[in-house]
Amino acid sequence: MVASTDYQFICSENYNAPSLGNAWGVLINVLDGCLVNGLTLPAINNVTSSGSQLTITFTTNHQLKMFQVLRLSGFVPTGLNGDFRIVGVPNAAAVVIESTVTTVTTIGNAILKPLGYEKSFAGPNKAVYRDKNVSAVYRPFLRVDNSLDPVYSDSYAKYAKVGVLENCAGIDDLSSTQIPFDADNPTKNWVGTGSGSSAYAGWAKWYYARSTDAYTAGADSDSSISGNRPWMIVGNSQGFYLVNPMKPSDSHKLLYGFGVYDLIDGVDATPYYLLATWDYATVGASRDFSVGQNCAPFYGNNCPAIIFNGVGVNTQVSVLAAHGLYDSGTINTYSNNFACMPFTLIANSYLMGVLPCLRYINKARSDAAYSTVAYSNMMYVIDLQLNNRRYAFNLGSL
Structure with a gap:
C-alpha cells in the first residue's frame, strides 16, 4: 500500500526553510512557505x-x-x-x-509539499489564510497580524496576534464572528491601547522571540534575544500546529494551532479551534508560560483551546484536553511499545470532539525534535514542548 500524503510536516532544518528570527513579519514568511508555497x-x-x-x-x-x-x-x-x-x-x-x-x-x-492553504488577503506583515479546497465543508479564516503595533516598541518580545474568523472580505475586515472575542471590547485582540510598559497589545498570541524561555518569568517589554529559532509546522489543509521556542537553541517550546476539529457524534457546533497564549496584560507585567491563564496550550490546568459555539454558550468556550496534559512523553502510563492517544476536547461537561493529528504519549521517551516513528502501520513525527515533554503528530497510514 502506498503511504498516505495528506498530512505534512516542515521544519527549520529543511533546505530553503525560512528563518524565524527576532524581527517582525518573519512568522508570515514561515507560514507562507509551509502553508501556501512549499x-x-x-x-x-x-x-x-x-x-x-x-x-x-x-x-x-x-x-x-x-x-x-x-x-x-x-x-x-x-x-x-x-x-x-x-x-x-x-x-x-x-x-x-x-x-x-x-x-x-x-x-x-x-x-x-505545502499544507494546502491559500493566502486570501495580505498586508504589511499581515495575512489571512484558509483551506484552498473550495469543496471543503469547513473553511475558517486564520488571521495573523505579525506587524509592530503602534503602541509597542520594536525591541520588545515578538509575536503574532492570531484569531479565527468565520468570514473575511479583506485583510483588515474584523466584522465577522470570531474567536477570541470580547463583546465589551471588540478590538481587544487586534488594536493596542496605552503606551510604554503600561500598553496592552493583543490577546491571543503566537510568541517566537522573547528575553526568556517559556519556563522563566520575564516581561514582554524586555528586549528579545537575537538569533533564529527552531520551528516545525505539521498538519493539513484543515488544520495545523506550530511548535517553536522563544529563544534560539532552546527545548522549551510552545505548541500553537488552528483549524477544524473532529466533531463527536451528536454535537452540533462550528468545529473551529485555536491554540494560543491567552495573554491580555500590560507589556511590562512579568509572567512565564508554565502557570496561569497565559501558559502554553495543554501544558497546565489553565491552558485551554478556544472553540466556536460550545454547547451551552453563544459564541466561544474554553476547552481542555482529556488526557494528562503536561506529562505527555514523560511517564509510562501503559506498557505498550508506543502508547499514544488523541486529545479529546471537553467543554461544559460535554465531549465536543477530537483534535486532529495531535497525540498524547503515554510513554517516557527521549526522541530528538523532528524524529519520526513508524508503529502499527502508522507514521508519526515527534517534537518537544515545555520542560522536554514530547508530543506525537499522526501523519497517516504507512
Missing part, C-alpha cells in the same frame, strides 16, 4: 528504480526527513508528477519514494 529543493541528479521504489538523488544535500511529502513536477512519464511520501533516506543526497513508474525519461523538479 519549499524549493535542490536540483535532481538522477532517479533509479528497484521494484516499487524509486530512489531520487539530488545534486547536493537535500536536508529532508523521513515521512515528509515531496511534490514532483516536470517528469516524463507524467505518472511521476504528484505527491509522494518519503519512505527511505539512504544518505544525505538521496530519498526513496513508492511509485508504479519504473523508467524516467525526463527528470523534473521537487518541492516540499
Whole structure:
C-alpha cells in the first residue's frame, strides 16, 4: 500500500526553510512557505528504480526527513508528477519514494509539499489564510497580524496576534464572528491601547522571540534575544500546529494551532479551534508560560483551546484536553511499545470532539525534535514542548 500524503510536516532544518528570527513579519514568511508555497529543493541528479521504489538523488544535500511529502513536477512519464511520501533516506543526497513508474525519461523538479492553504488577503506583515479546497465543508479564516503595533516598541518580545474568523472580505475586515472575542471590547485582540510598559497589545498570541524561555518569568517589554529559532509546522489543509521556542537553541517550546476539529457524534457546533497564549496584560507585567491563564496550550490546568459555539454558550468556550496534559512523553502510563492517544476536547461537561493529528504519549521517551516513528502501520513525527515533554503528530497510514 502506498503511504498516505495528506498530512505534512516542515521544519527549520529543511533546505530553503525560512528563518524565524527576532524581527517582525518573519512568522508570515514561515507560514507562507509551509502553508501556501512549499519549499524549493535542490536540483535532481538522477532517479533509479528497484521494484516499487524509486530512489531520487539530488545534486547536493537535500536536508529532508523521513515521512515528509515531496511534490514532483516536470517528469516524463507524467505518472511521476504528484505527491509522494518519503519512505527511505539512504544518505544525505538521496530519498526513496513508492511509485508504479519504473523508467524516467525526463527528470523534473521537487518541492516540499505545502499544507494546502491559500493566502486570501495580505498586508504589511499581515495575512489571512484558509483551506484552498473550495469543496471543503469547513473553511475558517486564520488571521495573523505579525506587524509592530503602534503602541509597542520594536525591541520588545515578538509575536503574532492570531484569531479565527468565520468570514473575511479583506485583510483588515474584523466584522465577522470570531474567536477570541470580547463583546465589551471588540478590538481587544487586534488594536493596542496605552503606551510604554503600561500598553496592552493583543490577546491571543503566537510568541517566537522573547528575553526568556517559556519556563522563566520575564516581561514582554524586555528586549528579545537575537538569533533564529527552531520551528516545525505539521498538519493539513484543515488544520495545523506550530511548535517553536522563544529563544534560539532552546527545548522549551510552545505548541500553537488552528483549524477544524473532529466533531463527536451528536454535537452540533462550528468545529473551529485555536491554540494560543491567552495573554491580555500590560507589556511590562512579568509572567512565564508554565502557570496561569497565559501558559502554553495543554501544558497546565489553565491552558485551554478556544472553540466556536460550545454547547451551552453563544459564541466561544474554553476547552481542555482529556488526557494528562503536561506529562505527555514523560511517564509510562501503559506498557505498550508506543502508547499514544488523541486529545479529546471537553467543554461544559460535554465531549465536543477530537483534535486532529495531535497525540498524547503515554510513554517516557527521549526522541530528538523532528524524529519520526513508524508503529502499527502508522507514521508519526515527534517534537518537544515545555520542560522536554514530547508530543506525537499522526501523519497517516504507512
